[in-house]
Amino acid sequence: MACATPGGQPFGDQPAGGQPFVDQPWADTADTTSPGRSGGLEPLQPDAPDVWHRVHPLTPFVRSWLLLVALVWGIGHTFVEDIVSALIKGEPISVDVGGPVQVVGAGLFIALLCGVLGLLIGLGLLSWWFTRYQITREHVRFRSGWFFRTQRQARLDRVQGIDIERKFLPRILGLAALKFDVADGGSSVLELSYLGRDHARLLRKQLLVASHEAADDALAVSRGQRTGDSAILAQGTVESAASADGSVVGQAGGTSGKVAASEGGALPTGGAAAHTAPWDSSGTAAAPAAGTGAVRGAPGEASIPPGAAVEEAGTASSSMPDRDGVDVRVARKYGLLTEKDELRQVFTVPTGRVLLSLVCSVPAVLLALVLVAAAVAWVVYPDALLVLVPTAVPMLLGVVSGLYGRLEKSWGFTLSEVPSGVRSRAGLFNERSSTIPTGRVQALEVTRPALWRIFGGHRVVVTTAGKGGAEAAEGLGSLVLPVGTAEQVRVILALLLPLPDDPEPLVTEGLDGVGDGGRFTTSPRRARWFDPVTWRRTGFAMDDSSLVLRRGRLSRHASVVPHHKTQSVALSQGPLERRLRLASFAVHVTAGSVTTSVDHLDVDRAREAQWRQSELARAARERVGAHRGNAGAVTSDTRGSDVAVDIPRAGGPVPLRP
Amino acid sequence: MPATNDPHELSPAELTWHRVSPRYVTARLLNRMVTTVIWTAIVSVPVLLALLGVWSGGVQWWLWLPPAVVLAWGVVQLCLTPRRVRAIGYAQAPTELWLRKGLFFRTVTVVPYGRMQYVEISTGPVLNAFGLASVTLHTASAGTDAVLPGLPREEADRLREQLTERGEAHMVGL
Incomplete structure (x- = not known):
């Protein structure tokens, strides 16, 4: 959502006189409001445009602790090695100080060392000096870097949740980071790090309230301004992508809200919201924008009307009937404002099951096999180990770190309901969390790995709009159930995919069923040339609300794609598939880790599936559009019909085999 | 199972399909020809060097292989281009x-x-x-x-x- 702006362009809004007013909130930790009640919470004082706060001075050192460790190791490891080897051999300890010290002399060497250390501390302090944040009525802004400056910002009214990040080292030092989950925020979340723990807690509460109020204001504004003039304003923020020879056009560019937010630039989320404006029900903005080609609002201008057009577009296109921000009233009612705004804990994965799932995972089994092989080799031919161990160590480290990553992501995994959807949190040393708004789930995949069948373990991942691959990798991201029972899968399905037709029976059949017997349409027998093992499992089924795809024999997978979330549907066929009259069927959804395709279906079945799916998807979209009261999406059918249509679709969809 | 030669087997017949412009065939052919020539020129460098005597050891027969393969591939692609565009x-x-x-x-x-x-x-x-x-x-x-x-x-x-x-x-x- 934010991008670095190389070149050190000066920040525009600093007063010419010199330093802006910067206060140091970490210094006055006197404000240790007990985190018990939110009643006496003083409201947030919004900052003036030139007021910036500094983060805690230890921040750069905590952030680059790995670098420091590496440095110390680089300097010290020879000494340590000498000492260790001397200890092992039982020789007297004689530290060989090494070449450089002998060359320049001990005194100079120590002086150099101190110089380097001082330089590093100086650099750290310099970076701290330029790391600032600001909280205005509409935004949280975070600036860092003295050479390459970066500014990130999040709109308060789009904030879905604020978490206090608990990582290991900061936790020891009494520091905390605030992590903002922002709707439409693109791939990364805004992180305010590091503050004193008490200050972070207080700020979090204040910000939750402020975000709630900002969202309410936005809603009020949008209701007041549902007229044409707001659409004209929106037009100013539409950034059209012109092609190479300047000939053209498009509607608004950019899809996922990854908008460059350089200094004074377009609002990160505002820009994204403006992109949706052309499609808005009142969207008269679209046609002129498309007709005249590039309408490029100057970056500075784009950020001016945050109150009107952008908000209008943002809330109008939001998937909730109301909005999907933080509902502070609910949170306050339940006394949740203090630590977490969670309404209800859905479940916590017990530690025993986490360990069991790790023991039964592929890397663990590989590890065990390698160890057994090593033991056998050792017994049979002891010298082999001397060769094998050095080569095996990196591989073992890889396996172990993979296992550790899994452990971190599933240890104490808790799923809770929050006002906007569900929140997952987990972690052994570094607690992570991620908020998944219900309306933004595009697809869901239930997996039952082969070895987990022993204890009936399932894993569930989702694809969420606006959360790309990068965040999924570092945070909990797409994982909503690291290991759980079939009952928990059912609960998650009900929570995350509240569809008119419950997909649960189809998902269960998708995990258990084999062959063509049930409601699933599977690959024909001739597909065994491609899938000798899994052809009887590969298949799909659909009802009025969703499409369920299944695959895998030993490790079984079932993916659910709600019809109203599908983007496009494709059939593909290679030369060999054509010889066997087979075709592959794929549903496209936003980027994520859920597989949404089935290979090697009978070509006629696949064609029917494509036709039928697009019919059902259209019906589902219309249903959802009508449900939202979005008049434009429904009545506009009449508008579309005056365009010459090649062929009216004669007859209904080709019925699928029962 | 007979392999069908119906080129539209995958696509629903109920729809009226439009093709892209026939002029696009020429454009694609031109494009393909230029790339083929360039690639052939690039992989012919060893042969040329050998022919010009820069490389000692004479002109080995296998030096002709890369340009021949690239050229043949290009010709096949050229022949397929009209059908590709029609598809x-x-x-x-x-x-x-x-x-x-x-x-x-x-x-x-x-x-x-x-x-x-x-x-x-x-x-x-x-x-x-x-x-x-x-x-x-x-x-x-x-x-x-x-x-x-x-x-x-x-x-x-x-x-x-x-x-x-x-x-x-x-x-x-x-």
């Missing part, structure tokens, strides 16, 4: 756009009008010389590979207008 097609259904492409590896894609985030027209020097343009449909999914290359400029503009209009009419949020 590209689109059909406008009431609520979605159907696209098909590919000769050996065929794809038929349905893009609902309401899912298009924006429509892009682009053209390069060669396409421009033939009065052609490419229309690309963008949805929220990166998997949607919906490109219609080589439409006549007027048709591209008309298609864009229509798609935009229908897109507005059917738009639903994510």
Whole structure:
């Protein structure tokens, strides 16, 4: 959502006189409001445009602790090695100080060392000096870097949740980071790090309230301004992508809200919201924008009307009937404002099951096999180990770190309901969390790995709009159930995919069923040339609300794609598939880790599936559009019909085999 | 199982399919010829060096292999180009756009009008010389590979207008 702006362009809004007013909130930790009640919470004082706060001075050192460790190791490891080897051999300890010290002399060497250390501390302090944040009525802004400056910002009214990040080292030092989950925020979340723990807690509460109020204001504004003039304003923020020879056009560019937010630039989320404006029900903005080609609002201008057009577009296109921000009233009612705004804990994965799932995972089994092989080799031919161990160590480290990553992501995994959807949190040393708004789930995949069948373990991942691959990798991201029972899968399905037709029976059949017997349409027998093992499992089924795809024999997978979330549907066929009259069927959804395709279906079945799916998807979209009261999406059918249509679709969809 | 030669086996017959401009064949051929010549020139360098006597050891027969392979590949591609272009097609259904492409590896894609985030027209020097343009449909999914290359400029503009209009009419949020 934010991008670095190389070149050190000066920040525009600093007063010419010199330093802006910067206060140091970490210094006055006197404000240790007990985190018990939110009643006496003083409201947030919004900052003036030139007021910036500094983060805690230890921040750069905590952030680059790995670098420091590496440095110390680089300097010290020879000494340590000498000492260790001397200890092992039982020789007297004689530290060989090494070449450089002998060359320049001990005194100079120590002086150099101190110089380097001082330089590093100086650099750290310099970076701290330029790391600032600001909280205005509409935004949280975070600036860092003295050479390459970066500014990130999040709109308060789009904030879905604020978490206090608990990582290991900061936790020891009494520091905390605030992590903002922002709707439409693109791939990364805004992180305010590091503050004193008490200050972070207080700020979090204040910000939750402020975000709630900002969202309410936005809603009020949008209701007041549902007229044409707001659409004209929106037009100013539409950034059209012109092609190479300047000939053209498009509607608004950019899809996922990854908008460059350089200094004074377009609002990160505002820009994204403006992109949706052309499609808005009142969207008269679209046609002129498309007709005249590039309408490029100057970056500075784009950020001016945050109150009107952008908000209008943002809330109008939001998937909730109301909005999907933080509902502070609910949170306050339940006394949740203090630590977490969670309404209800859905479940916590017990530690025993986490360990069991790790023991039964592929890397663990590989590890065990390698160890057994090593033991056998050792017994049979002891010298082999001397060769094998050095080569095996990196591989073992890889396996172990993979296992550790899994452990971190599933240890104490808790799923809770929050006002906007569900929140997952987990972690052994570094607690992570991620908020998944219900309306933004595009697809869901239930997996039952082969070895987990022993204890009936399932894993569930989702694809969420606006959360790309990068965040999924570092945070909990797409994982909503690291290991759980079939009952928990059912609960998650009900929570995350509240569809008119419950997909649960189809998902269960998708995990258990084999062959063509049930409601699933599977690959024909001739597909065994491609899938000798899994052809009887590969298949799909659909009802009025969703499409369920299944695959895998030993490790079984079932993916659910709600019809109203599908983007496009494709059939593909290679030369060999054509010889066997087979075709592959794929549903496209936003980027994520859920597989949404089935290979090697009978070509006629696949064609029917494509036709039928697009019919059902259209019906589902219309249903959802009508449900939202979005008049434009429904009545506009009449508008579309005056365009010459090649062929009216004669007859209904080709019925699928029962 | 008999292999069918029906080129439209994958695509629903109920729709009226439009092809891209025949001029696009020429554009593609031109393009392909230029790339083939360039690649052949690049992989002929060893042969040339040997022929000119820069390399000692004479002209080995296998030095001719790379340029021969590249040239043969290029010729095959050239021969297939007209059929490839004829395989590209689109059909406008009431609520979605159907696209098909590919000769050996065929794809038929349905893009609902309401899912298009924006429509892009682009053209390069060669396409421009033939009065052609490419229309690309963008949805929220990166998997949607919906490109219609080589439409006549007027048709591209008309298609864009229509798609935009229908897109507005059917738009639903994510």
